[in-house]
Amino acid sequence: MVGAGINGLSTAWGLARRGFEVAVFDQGAIPNPVSSSFDEHRATRHAYGEMHRYARMMPAAFATYEQMWVDIGRSHYDPVGLVVFQREDDSWINASLADMDEMGIGWREIEVTAVPELYPMIAPEGLTRAVAMEGAGVLFPSRIVTDLVVHLSLKGVAFHANTKIAAIDPETASLTTADGKQHQGDYIVIAAGAWATRLVPELATEATPSRQAVIFVAPPVELATQWQVAPVFFDLGKDSGTYTLPPRPGTRLKIGDHEFTRRGDPDGSRIADDGDVERLMKAASLSYAGFERYSVLERKACFYTVTDDERFIARPIGPKASLLSACSGHGFKLGALMGDLMAKGIAQGEPFVH
16 A cells, blocks of 8 residues: 555455455555645535536445544544535526435525624625535544554554555566555555655546645634534635534534645645745635634645546556555545455456446
């Protein structure tokens, strides 16, 4: 296993559950604090707009995480719900509701006039619709990957931290580290995130490393209590488009957007600069009333590997190796499921393809 993010560790988990001996290699610490899997919290949900295939994968994704919680001994999911705000004509809500009705996931309309009282942090200007959606909440990534490492070590998984891979041979399932050492296995899975194109150069024709920024903020004191009990918020405005995760125990209030930069070097600094957050800060000021009174605690950059259609890539790259690239930032929501499906395919002798 090359890569100790959520996809690599979930694949290792799936293989270990099926009785395989597993070794995990990562170029950094394990878990790696500069990986995109190492974060305070991430949103998860069944609502996916026009991306119906993702939506229909989510019940299995939730169920696989539930199995993971059983194995590691505690849950790292908080079902706080999701409220989506619409400011211009947009098909995202109706497309999501069609899938949710099919899956039996609850939702309800919120009167726009009631928003200022229910959610005083929301800027009311231009709101045309608000919908509360069940089947949503936050995952706690850094806690998940840390507990997975502890759990897998008890299952005999071997970890090779600070071990950069120079080359892999998909014909023989061997890999060579940067210091020239060779390791032989029966099968290799490459789940190296934004670094995957360095080991699988042909991936670069499909997927591009993309530098993304989020901000962690402290709200004004008069809104702190409301934020403590807030759901996840999505703002669908063209200029105000943001996603926001409320502060939960051990986490800060986090705001991001879904605008892919498709630029940057994954070896670069994880401190977001002015250019990284320019669009996000403007959007947040339109999403939240009095945003100038929020204190920015941290500007953080991470990297995803993205495709034009935001699809995942899971496929063999030879008789004894597969690539798992969970592109577009959706990777953590589906990480446990994708890793377990990869492990299942290996166990059955039919590598998983997505």
